Amino acid sequence: MADVISSLSSQRKIFLSDKVGQFTESVIRDMTRQAMLHGAVNLAQGFPDFSAPAEIKEAARAAIDSDVNQYAITWGAKSLRNAVARQMGVWQGLSVDPEKEVTVCCGSTEAMISTLLAVCNAGDEVVIFEPFYENYGPDAVLSGARPRFVKLRPPAGDEGEWTFDEKELRAAFDRHTKAIILNTPNNPTGKVFTRPELELIRDLCVEFDVLAITDEIYEHILFDGVEHISIASLEGMRERTVTINGMSKTYSVTGWRVGWAVAPEKITNAIRKVHDFLTVGSPSAVAGGGGGGAELAGGILCEADGGIPSAAGSFDSCAGRGGVPMFSSTGRVLRDDGCFEIWI
Numbered sequence: 001m002a003d004v005i006s007s008l009s010s011q012r013k014i015f016l017s018d019k020v021g022q023f024t025e026s027v028i029r030d031m032t033r034q035a036m037l038h039g040a041v042n043l044a045q046g047f048p049d050f051s052a053p054a055e056i057k058e059a060a061r062a063a064i065d066s067d068v069n070q071y072a073i074t075w076g077a078k079s080l081r082n083a084v085a086r087q088m089g090v091w092q093g094l095s096v097d098p099e100k101e102v103t104v105c106c107g108s109t110e111a112m113i114s115t116l117l118a119v120c121n122a123g124d125e126v127v128i129f130e131p132f133y134e135n136y137g138p139d140a141v142l143s144g145a146r147p148r149f150v151k152l153r154p155p156a157g158d159e160g161e162w163t164f165d166e167k168e169l170r171a172a173f174d175r176h177t178k179a180i181i182l183n184t185p186n187n188p189t190g191k192v193f194t195r196p197e198l199e200l201i202r203d204l205c206v207e208f209d210v211l212a213i214t215d216e217i218y219e220h221i222l223f224d225g226v227e228h229i230s231i232a233s234l235e236g237m238r239e240r241t242v243t244i245n246g247m248s249k250t251y252s253v254t255g256w257r258v259g260w261a262v263a264p265e266k267i268t269n270a271i272r273k274v275h276d277f278l279t280v281g282s283p284s285a286v287a288g289g290g291g292g293g294a295e296l297a298g299g300i301l302c303e304a305d306g307g308i309p310s311a312a313g314s315f316d317s318c319a320g321r322g323g324v325p326m327f328s329s330t331g332r333v334l335r336d337d338g339c340f341e342i343w344i
């Protein structure tokens, strides 16, 4: 055996895939560990600083007490899917079939990679605005796609806005383009894409027959009367959009790992297959598996008239510390005074 081992040592396999060599470990998560190690303020990882709403905590407790401890239905508890569909109807005027078009995942993080794995082939290209939430790069690589980056340009002055160059965006689209990843409200710039910008993106998606995959996890973190628009609500986009969202930021439950992808039936079926073999399902007790809990969560999700109680509490506490939260009408961090890190 020793002989075999020594003869092999010169021609050893590297037990790593080529794919993992194309990206580093997460800078965000590394910075978090460093911050904990050194007792530093963590500006890297975004989690809200307020308690989760009492109703959803109670629902999760009740679910565990009643032994909702086993596998969830792979694509998510019916009550949570219903709540997601209702929410998209109330806030974006979209009609969503919870039976056929919603997949509950382990956070929007998993919804994104499951979607890309479900739609991309080797050689496909995915357009990504940069700077971008760091997961999108590795997600594209893992799914075999090649990222094509388009620059978001910083505001020229105090009153300016983050913009992109129309020609540069158009140049990133060609016959290899499978999808564009959109993130609005945007991490890390704070930009909220306007209707004309979304219409421009829509026109390119239609012209080049491209899918929009839109991460809207900060949908409710809006200020100055800025309007969040889901690109799926634009004419011609419903059938070519995957809308990704989750509970993490809105309800201050980043550790629960509950997110979802909403897509037309055919794409949903593919996402559900990938999601199943990646994770089987989201944690059942916190993802509406208790039924009653999900209905409560659904009630909160559907509260359109201004109220996400705990989030509002957070904004107050932010303001109390002199903070101005980040998603302004111009898509800029208005003041550098302590609220940015709460949300990103």
Ligand SMILES: Cc1ncc(COP(=O)(O)O)c(C=O)c1O
Residues within 6 Å of the ligand: 045, 046, 106, 107, 108, 109, 110, 133, 183, 186, 187, 215, 217, 245, 246, 247, 248, 254, 257, 258, 259, 344
């Ligand atoms: C743009 C964006 N998308 C997704 C996530 C992760 O969300 P989730 O907890 O639902 O996986 C984050 C977290 O910071 C984010 O900033």
